[in-house]
Amino acid sequence: MFLEVNNVSKSFADKDRGTFEVFSNIDLAIKENQFVSLLGPSGCGKSTLLSMVAGLESVTEGTIQLDGQNIIKAGPDRGMVFQQPSLFPWLNVKENVMFPLKQIISRQEASERADHFLKMVHLSRFKNHYTHELSGGMQQRVAIARALAMDPKVLLMDEPFGALDEQTRHILHKELMKIFQETQKTILFVTHSIQEAIKLSDRVVVMGTRPGRIMADFQVDLTRPRMRDDEQVIALERKVMDLLESEIDKVLKDELSHENIH
Amino acid sequence: MKIFIKRLVFLFVVIGIWQLVYVSGVFPDIAFPSLILVFESLFNGFTSGDLISALLASFRHLLLGLSLAILIGTALGVLLGKSQQADETAGMYLVALQSIPSIVWVPLSILVFGFTEFAVIFVVVLGGTFVMALNVRSAIHSVPPQLVRAARTMGTSGFSLFYRVEIPSSVPYFMSGIRLAWAFSWRALMAGELLSNGPGLGYSLRFAQDYARMDQVIGIIIIIGVIGAVMDQLVFSKLEKNVMKRWGLHKS
Numbered sequence: 001m002f003l004e005v006n007n008v009s010k011s012f013a014d015k016d017r018g019t020f021e022v023f024s025n026i027d028l029a030i031k032e033n034q035f036v037s038l039l040g041p042s043g044c045g046k047s048t049l050l051s052m053v054a055g056l057e058s059v060t061e062g063t064i065q066l067d068g069q070n071i072i073k074a075g076p077d078r079g080m081v082f083q084q085p086s087l088f089p090w091l092n093v094k095e096n097v098m099f100p101l102k103q104i105i106s107r108q109e110a111s112e113r114a115d116h117f118l119k120m121v122h123l124s125r126f127k128n129h130y131t132h133e134l135s136g137g138m139q140q141r142v143a144i145a146r147a148l149a150m151d152p153k154v155l156l157m158d159e160p161f162g163a164l165d166e167q168t169r170h171i172l173h174k175e176l177m178k179i180f181q182e183t184q185k186t187i188l189f190v191t192h193s194i195q196e197a198i199k200l201s202d203r204v205v206v207m208g209t210r211p212g213r214i215m216a217d218f219q220v221d222l223t224r225p226r227m228r229d230d231e232q233v234i235a236l237e238r239k240v241m242d243l244l245e246s247e248i249d250k251v252l253k254d255e256l257s258h259e260n261i262h
Numbered sequence: 263m264k265i266f267i268k269r270l271v272f273l274f275v276v277i278g279i280w281q282l283v284y285v286s287g288v289f290p291d292i293a294f295p296s297l298i299l300v301f302e303s304l305f306n307g308f309t310s311g312d313l314i315s316a317l318l319a320s321f322r323h324l325l326l327g328l329s330l331a332i333l334i335g336t337a338l339g340v341l342l343g344k345s346q347q348a349d350e351t352a353g354m355y356l357v358a359l360q361s362i363p364s365i366v367w368v369p370l371s372i373l374v375f376g377f378t379e380f381a382v383i384f385v386v387v388l389g390g391t392f393v394m395a396l397n398v399r400s401a402i403h404s405v406p407p408q409l410v411r412a413a414r415t416m417g418t419s420g421f422s423l424f425y426r427v428e429i430p431s432s433v434p435y436f437m438s439g440i441r442l443a444w445a446f447s448w449r450a451l452m453a454g455e456l457l458s459n460g461p462g463l464g465y466s467l468r469f470a471q472d473y474a475r476m477d478q479v480i481g482i483i484i485i486i487g488v489i490g491a492v493m494d495q496l497v498f499s500k501l502e503k504n505v506m507k508r509w510g511l512h513k514s
């Protein structure tokens with residue numbers, strides 16, 4: 001399989017409890033050019049898993065492989081888009097997109113490639129602007145262009161549209177779908193929104209918490225673009241919602257009982 | 263423009279009151295000279311070249327001292343900012359050293375270097391180094407971890423990460439460090455020169471005191487004030503503001 005998460009566990013050192021295990025024995029296999037969403041209650045370890053695939057967090061147990069290679073550190077074969085755009089404020093828009101290219105290709109080539117991807121996210125007009133002169137949605141588009149420009153094998157996205165308003169999010173969904181179809185990337189997408197996950201993905205992986213685990217894996221075999229009022233979409237939403245609600249209830253009860261003890 | 267006129271009017275009012283007090287003769291002339299005499303002695307100082315050579319000497323001390331302070335302070339700051347070990351061990355002492363008024367270093371410096379120009383420069387270096395180091399340290403600590411993570415996912419690491427992300431990200435705080443280092447060094451310079459055997463503006467000031475030349479004393483104080491204000495307002499604050507704006511750090 002293209003991207004393989006094999007029997008992976010993650011623990012953090014914890015002051016009170018010694019170690020704190022976020023999740024254990026996670027298995028996930030993703031095909032090339034697949035769009036997979038990770039859904040789950042807050043704190044179940046979605047960001048942690050994504051950071052491990054990116055190589056930003058170490059793997060406590062198990063292995064993660066991309067194209068047969070073990071992932072041990074961060075690298076340009078995995079592009080990441082964070083919830084905050086994380087652009088460099090001392091560089092203008094185009095220089096931001098060229099940042100990952102400087103070390104690997106000539107200036108001329110880098111410039112052309114940056115132009116290409118800025119056009120793809122419809123920001124050519126703003127390439128000489130500084131990032132703080134852009135709206136949040138525009139900044140996030142620059143971040144997407146920057147991740148795409150280094151031509152990664154996988155695009156990792158951690159709630160990339162979480163901080164945006166409904167309207168902007170809708171527009172960016174459309175853009176992302178277009179990019180996904182044009183570039184044939186493999187995308188691993190973390191979100192809180194069931195609707196977003198179903199609208200965009202080929203597969204929706206639902207995680208549970210305490211202990212962190214994968215609870216369900218839904219194939220979404222619906223033609224794109226998907227409409228919100230499509231019956232099949234609604235049926236799937238309901239199914240995921242039921243699954244998640246019991247899990248979120250569990251977290252709430254757990255937290256409440258904790259508070260009663262203290 | 264309106265502000266400029268207000269300030270000009272204020273200046274004339276102050277000069278007017280000064281001259282009135284002088285004419286009234288409440289204070290002896292030696293303690294309260296006519297402003298005309300002050301400007302005359304300033305004029306004479308410049309035309310005779312005395313003040314110019316004093317100014318040049320002061321600038322020489324400042325330039326050397328401040329450059330060294332910025333260099334050493336930056337090196338120290340980077341060390342403390344990058345190495346937690348070093349910070350835990352020495353960081354507190356740096357804060358303590360920073361709190362020592364620079365005039366306190368003058369006797370020490372004179373005992374070590376004698377009444378030389380280098381003694382003055384040494385005081386200037388001490389005056390600026392610690393504040394520079396502290397600012398560079400916080401500059402490095404202030405690099406947003408999120409930017410470092412983003413850079414790492416783009417294959418940037420090691421020295422390249424330091425050079426392409428941490429340094430540019432620190433520039434605004436670095437600029438504040440330079441402005442503060444200048445302010446501290448400038449004060450240290452005057453303290454050092456006052457107690458030195460010249461040459462320099464501070465030395466000229468004490469020389470004037472020894473000869474009870476209040477007109478010269480006031481003239482030199484005016485020069486020192488003007489230089490300080492011009493450097494701070496027109497050079498360093500402006501530089502810092504431009505950098506802040508460029509880095510998107512201040513919304514106006």
Ligand SMILES: Nc1ncnc2c1ncn2[C@@H]1O[C@H](COP(=O)(O)OP(=O)(O)OP(=O)(O)O)[C@@H](O)[C@H]1O
Binds near residue numbers: 012042045
């Ligand atoms: N650096 C760390 N040190 C210790 N614990 C951590 C660290 N990072 C994450 N955790 C813990 O790991 C768990 C999972 O965190 P993570 O950020 O992956 O959750 P998430 O599923 O992304 O949540 P959300 O949906 O709120 O973003 C949390 O309980 C968190 O407290």
Ligand SMILES: [Mg+2]
Binds near residue numbers: 046048
């Ligand atoms: Mg998260």
